[in-house]
Amino acid sequence: MTQASFSTHEVFNQSPPFEDVDLFALDRPLADAVAANGGTSARQELSEFGRHWGSVAMAERGRIANENTPKLRSFDSRGNRRDEVEFHPAYHELMAHSAHAGLHNSTWTIEGKPAGGAAEVVRAAKFYMAAQVEAGHLCPITMTRAAVAALASQPDVQAKTMPVIATRSYDPGFAPWWTKRGMTLGMGMTEKQGGTDVRANMTRAVRDGNAYRITGHKWFMSAPMCDAFLVLAQADEGLSCFFMPRFAPDGSINAIRFQRLKDKLGNRSNASSEVEFTGAYALRVGDEGKGIRTIIQMVQLTRQDCAIASAGLMRSGLAHALHHARYRSVFQKHLADQPLMQAVLSDMALHVEASIALVMRLCRSFDRAPDDAGEAAHMRLLTPAIKYWVCKSAPGFLYEAMECLGGNGYVEEGIVARHYREAPVNAIWEGSGNVMCLDVLRALSREPDAASSVLQRLADETRGLRGAGEAVGLVGKSFRRPDSERVARLAVERLALLAAAAALNQVSARHAELFAATRLATHHASMYGAVELADNDIRALLERALP
Incomplete structure (x- = not known):
C-alpha cells in the first residue's frame, strides 16, 4: 500500500480498507450455520453474492446513499400535488441489486406459496450479508417480501399483484403498479x-x-x-x-x-x-374486523428480518474491528496480539457465532413450518424471543466494536459509526422489547402444550451443556407464575440464550460449550472481554471469525 505523504509526516500504522472481500467465504460461522440448516447446495450462489456485496462498488453505494438522504417533493413546479420521494441513484442501485438477488421474493412461488426447501435459510444468508453493507434500503425489501403472507388472506388481490412482485426487476418509476416491471x-x-x-x-x-x-x-x-x-x-x-x-x-x-x-x-x-x-x-x-390477524402474518416475517439484519450488523462490526486490530500496532505489538484485545474480540466473536446460528435455526423453522407442527411451534414461540435478544444486544455490541477502532470508529467516514446509529431501530420496529416479551407470553397461554414441546426439545438439544438444565427450569417456572409479566424480560432472555446454545450446538459443539459456560452457567458480564477463555479457544474463535 502506498503511503500518503504530507508536509510534516507520512501516514502509516493505519489499517487498509476492509473491502473487495468475499463476505461469505470469510465468515465460517455463517457458512457452517447455513450448512447445518439445509443450505449446503447454495454455497456457490452465496459466495458469488458475498463477493459482489463485499466489493468496493457496493460499499461506495452504501456510503453515498446514507450521505444523500431522501427528500419529499410534495408538489410539482405547477403546484400539482405529487407526494413523491426522491432518492440518490446509489439508493436505487442498491435496491436493484437486492431485487436481482431475490431478497424481496425468493421465499415465495409465483402463486404466493412458500417456496420450500431451504429458501428461507438461503435468502437469510444473503439478507445478513447485505445488511453489512447498507441496511436502510432493506426496509422496503423486507416489507415487500413479508406483505405476500398477508395478501394470502385476499386471494383476488394476491393473484393480481404476485406477477409483478415475483419479478426480479426493480422499477423506481412513479407510476401505477400494474404498469411496472416490479413493485415494492x-x-x-x-x-x-x-x-x-x-x-x-x-x-x-x-x-x-x-x-x-x-x-x-x-x-x-x-x-x-x-x-x-x-x-x-x-x-x-x-x-x-x-x-x-x-x-x-x-x-x-x-x-x-x-x-x-x-x-x-x-x-x-x-x-x-x-x-x-x-x-x-x-x-x-x-x-x-380481522386486521390484526391479517397483518400479523406480515409482521412475523419482518420481525425475522429485524433479527437477521441485527446479526449482520454485529458481524460487520466484529469483522471491521478484528481487521483493524490485525494491522494496528500499539506498544510494539499488533492490537490483535494484545491479551486484553484478544479477550474482547474473542468474546464478541462467540456472541456473533451464537447469533447467526440462532437466526439460521429460526429460518429453518420458517422453511419447515408448513409441513411440521413442531417447527411451526418453534417459529411462533421463538421469533419474538429471538428478535428481543438479538436486536437489543446489537447497539451495545457495536459500541464495543467502535471502541476497538478508537477514534477512527467514531467518525462518520467509517462504516461502524453508521452501523451503531442503525442498530437501535430493529429493536424498536415491529414491536419493542416489552411487546416481544408479551408476545412470548401470549404464545405460551394460547398453545401451552406446543410451547412445552418446544422447551423440551431445547432441553434435549442442550443436554450436557453447563447451565442449560437450570435455564430450562427457570424459564418454565417463570412462565408459570401468576405474575409472569413481571419477570418476562428475564425469562425471555434466558429462553433466547437457551435457543442460541441449542442452535450453536448443531454448528460447533465446542463453541456451544463456551457459550453455555459464559452465558447460561453464569450471568455474562456487562462488558465484552470480561470472561476467561483458553488461548486455543481464543485463537479458534478469531480464526473462524476472519481467517
Missing part, C-alpha cells in the same frame, strides 16, 4: 394516539362499491416511496387491513398526503413518513 410494498399501522396499541387507531374506512375510501393518518408510514401499502383502519366491523396503492384505478395519484419525512437517528438512506389519507382508495385484505 410498505406498511402503515401506528397512529399518534395509539402507537403499538393499534386497536386505538381512529383512521376510518368507508365502503365504496367493491373498494373502500380511507380517511385518517399514520404517525409512521414505512417506505413511502413504495407502490402500495398495507394499512390498518376501522371499518364497520372493526379494525381491518387494506391494500392501498399509490395510484387509483383510473391512473390518478391516490389521496395519500405525506406530511413530512422523519428525521431519524439512523436508517438514513431509507424514508419513513407521517401521512394523512383524505379519502384514499383501498381494497380490503382479509375479513373486516
